[in-house]
């Protein structure tokens with residue numbers, strides 16, 4: 001695996017690969033890798049000649065209270081995992097090069113950034129869209145892979161890719177879970193034993209709602225009400241919502257397909273999850 005730390009070297013390498021007719025799949029991450037990230041890499045390997053992963057803990061997408069500095073980091077272990085999982089190139093840009101003095105451009109995917117996680121994380125999605133656009137421009141990949149766990153992020157990147165004509169094939173990868181259903185996340189490491197015990201009830205809540213949906217219920221309010229009852233202490237619910245799976249517009253009654261999404265606080269940790277409710 002090749003390590004690349006500068007924008008110029010990354011650009012040159014991907015240009016070279018293109019000249020040789022090689023296709024490139026890109027998996028952006030913030031490191032502290034788990035099986036969810038590995039699923040993205042596996043899918044990437046199937047879809048292109050070269051797999052490029054990036055690790056960049058993007059400071060602009062954290063609110064002050066979320067504390068960018070306490071985000072878990074384990075660069076040596078990550079490097080080993082990426083190598084073992086067939087990554088060809090690891091891009092590790094420095095913050096000063098990503099955001100040089102005078103940087104002032106941002107991308108707003110306006111509608112999709114509102115509501116859900118956008119309400120409690122002002123500016124977050126604009127920062128995500130901006131950094132992903134920069135990475136797309138530096139690498140010019142053929143394919144880019146994102147987890148369905150971050151459903152709003154995936155929807156917004158699909159929209160940006162279409163709106164700004166990046167022409168990249170955006171692939172969503174299903175959420176990888178722990179044995180008890182908890183969606184894998186780098187943030188799970190911050191849970192206390194008590195919080196870790198309660199955390200799987202987020203997915204249990206979504207699953208309970210899905211059961212009702214499968215029995216024929218189509219009213220969002222009824223499904224949400226049923227799911228809410230499952231959430232355990234000391235979880236503080238941020239939202240539990242049913243939205244159109246593509247536009248993320250609010251819906252009262254499900255027809256076709258909908259995203260059932262949850263976000264909650266467990267002490268200092270904020271967790272999210274979602275499932276798709278789909279009519280057969």
Ligand code: AMP
Pocket residue numbers: 028029030031035036037039040145146147148149150173174175176177183184185186
């Ligand atoms: P992060 O390092 O948290 O920024 O995540 C990098 C990528 O991995 C994003 O596209 C996430 O959606 C994806 N991802 C994170 N957790 C999971 C998971 N449990 N299953 C599948 N993909 C995931």
